[in-house]
Amino acid sequence: MKMNELTEQEKIRYEALQELRKLGVDPYPADLYPVSHHTAEILVGFEKSPDEFKSVCLAGRIMTRRIMGNASFAEIQDDSGRIQVYIRRDDICPEEDKTMYNTVFKRLVDIGDIIGVKGYVFKTQTGETSIHVSEFKILSKSLRPLPIVKEKDGTIYDAFKDPELRYRQRYVDLIVNPEVKATFRKRSELVNSMRSFLSAKGYMEVETPVLQPLYGGAAARPFKTHHNTLDMTLYLRIANELYLKRLIVGGFEGVYEFAKDFRNEGMSRFHNPEFTQMELYVAYKDYEWMMDLVEEMVEKIAIDLHGKTVVKYGEHEIDFKRPWKRFSMYGAIEHFTGVDVSSMDEANMKDQAIKFGIKVDDSMGRAKLIDEIFGEMCEHKLIQPTFITDYPVEMSPLAKSHRSKPGLVERFEAVVNGKEICNAFSELNDPIDQRKRFEEQVELGKRGDEEAMTLDEDFLRAIEHGMPPTAGLGIGIDRLTMIMTNSQSIQDVLFFPQMRPEKHAAAQGNAPQSLSMVPHPWNELLAKMGIDSVEKLRESNPNKLFNDLGGMRKKNKIQEPIPTVDEIRAWISE
Numbered sequence: 253m254k255m256n257e258l259t260e261q262e263k264i265r266y267e268a269l270q271e272l273r274k275l276g277v278d279p280y281p282a283d284l285y286p287v288s289h290h291t292a293e294i295l296v297g298f299e300k301s302p303d304e305f306k307s308v309c310l311a312g313r314i315m316t317r318r319i320m321g322n323a324s325f326a327e328i329q330d331d332s333g334r335i336q337v338y339i340r341r342d343d344i345c346p347e348e349d350k351t352m353y354n355t356v357f358k359r360l361v362d363i364g365d366i367i368g369v370k371g372y373v374f375k376t377q378t379g380e381t382s383i384h385v386s387e388f389k390i391l392s393k394s395l396r397p398l399p400i401v402k403e404k405d406g407t408i409y410d411a412f413k414d415p416e417l418r419y420r421q422r423y424v425d426l427i428v429n430p431e432v433k434a435t436f437r438k439r440s441e442l443v444n445s446m447r448s449f450l451s452a453k454g455y456m457e458v459e460t461p462v463l464q465p466l467y468g469g470a471a472a473r474p475f476k477t478h479h480n481t482l483d484m485t486l487y488l489r490i491a492n493e494l495y496l497k498r499l500i501v502g503g504f505e506g507v508y509e510f511a512k513d514f515r516n517e518g519m520s521r522f523h524n525p526e527f528t529q530m531e532l533y534v535a536y537k538d539y540e541w542m543m544d545l546v547e548e549m550v551e552k553i554a555i556d557l558h559g560k561t562v563v564k565y566g567e568h569e570i571d572f573k574r575p576w577k578r579f580s581m582y583g584a585i586e587h588f589t590g591v592d593v594s595s596m597d598e599a600n601m602k603d604q605a606i607k608f609g610i611k612v613d614d615s616m617g618r619a620k621l622i623d624e625i626f627g628e629m630c631e632h633k634l635i636q637p638t639f640i641t642d643y644p645v646e647m648s649p650l651a652k653s654h655r656s657k658p659g660l661v662e663r664f665e666a667v668v669n670g671k672e673i674c675n676a677f678s679e680l681n682d683p684i685d686q687r688k689r690f691e692e693q694v695e696l697g698k699r700g701d702e703e704a705m706t707l708d709e710d711f712l713r714a715i716e717h718g719m720p721p722t723a724g725l726g727i728g729i730d731r732l733t734m735i736m737t738n739s740q741s742i743q744d745v746l747f748f749p750q751m752r753p754e755k756h757a758a759a760q761g762n763a764p765q766s767l768s769m770v771p772h773p774w775n776e777l778l779a780k781m782g783i784d785s786v787e788k789l790r791e792s793n794p795n796k797l798f799n800d801l802g803g804m805r806k807k808n809k810i811q812e813p814i815p816t817v818d819e820i821r822a823w824i825s826e
Contacts, residue, residue, distance in 0.1 A: 449548075
């Protein structure tokens with residue numbers, strides 16, 4: 253950063269940096285610092301075994317300071333928590349030269365600096381476990397001030413809560429909001445619980461390509477890139493399903509992968525373009541068996557994380573104890589709407605969707621219409637863990653036809669708190685049927701369905717060699733983590749969620765300009781509709797925009813309520 257762009261506090265810190273160097277103090281030393289203890293083990297262990305803490309070496313970030321003449325208190329924070337340190341001038345400067353205390357600690361050290369301390373643990377007169385410091389060392393000088401979060405009588409002041417800043421500057425969020433670290437530790441525990449569960453059953457963890465010549469395994473729009481050496485278009489994977497099934501063809505009987513997948517779709521509290529899912533494929537099993545496994549696995553995760561099957565999420569208490577409720581797809585629609593859509597053709601289905609108040613367009617086939625009806629009329633009402641089973645064949649190009657119910661496939665989704673957390677099939681292993689389903693998807697793509705699947709000849713060739721009967725599962729790690737940590741937004745369980753460019757970057761011409769009077773995500777939808785300037789916006793009809801945005805909202809799976817016509821008029825008039 254240029255000096256003329258610094259705040260006053262930042263200028264003071266840069267000056268302190270220079271003074272430290274003049275004094276011969278390296279503000280960024282390269283040598284190892286011999287940490288022997290962490291905060292948590294001191295706070296827990298000192299009460300039981302004080303003799304074990306007569307010599308400790310700790311490193312952490314200064315979070316508070318109280319300078320009191322020849323002695324000072326500070327609070328330092330490491331990976332496990334905070335602890336008070338007591339620094340006395342004559343202890344750290346036993347010789348005549350008192351520079352390390354009078355100048356370095358009192359004047360040139362700031363909140364946010366990372367220091368190392370050596371000393372012994374003791375109790376203050378107020379009973380607080382603290383470290384009496386005999387030596388300290390600067391390990392990293394902080395050049396930007398932290399937001400100062402204050403607490404008094406149990407009330408937090410000046411909290412760092414702005415989501416824009418928290419998600420963009422996650423490093424600061426992790427420093428000043430301890431509960432954020434706890435969320436991500438729970439996420440790690442969740443993944444470890446799932447991994448240990450699957451490995452204990454003998455399934456092998458594998459890796460498959462992220463860059464793929466064809467995208468497949470899900471209904472979604474891909475991100476596209478170009479490989480210079482091969483001079484070919486590649487896609488970031490939207491799913492790893494087709495590669496894992498190739499491994500089943502190759503003779504592995506149980507494989508799973510924790511995969512980063514990428515879908516070029518809308519963003520909301522429940523959707524991020526980059527997300528994590530675990531996919532599992534087990535030979536000689538079916539979707540009924542997989543339902544039992546999902547119940548067993550998620551129940552175990554809840555117990556591992558919380559010691560019980562009941563998890564608090566918002567205003568609800570969600571119980572993952574087996575068995576879970578089950579509805580067929582058609583049964584759920586009839587249960588919540590009173591309408592049996594099972595025998596309707598595409599035209600009748602479209603008419604019924606319109607009666608339900610659902611926005612439809614010509615690109616929607618029967619499968620899309622059923623999905624919209626279920627999503628709008630049923631899904632949000634399913635709070636406790638529920639399996640939705642036996643989907644129409646049009647909705648599931650990769651699932652096996654139902655063994656006893658014509659027109660359906662052996663598929664289920666688990667829905668919790670109104671959101672899907674997993675999707676599973678008895679996998680389609682008939683290569684002739686699979687080709688036919690792919691060809692139907694290609695036709696939907698020609699009609700304008702941007703989420704239709706492509707035809708993958710190599711995958712067809714693989715299963716033509718014979719794929720055993722297989723059960724497959726994809727479970728969303730991000731959404732499951734949201735529920736298990738009582739997080740209301742997917743951004744809260746992703747270290748670094750996607751963000752629009754910072755405003756100063758856009759001003760420098762490094763990012764596309766947006767309609768500043770239109771809030772996110774509606775400005776992005778307007779741009780997709782070709783309204784990418786103030787002039788085009790002012791030429792628009794507010795009533796038509798309202799209707800068009802409603803359709804785009806559903807197509808891009810935006811969760812925020814649609815703006816009113818009056819709000820849209822206000823955009824146009826600004």
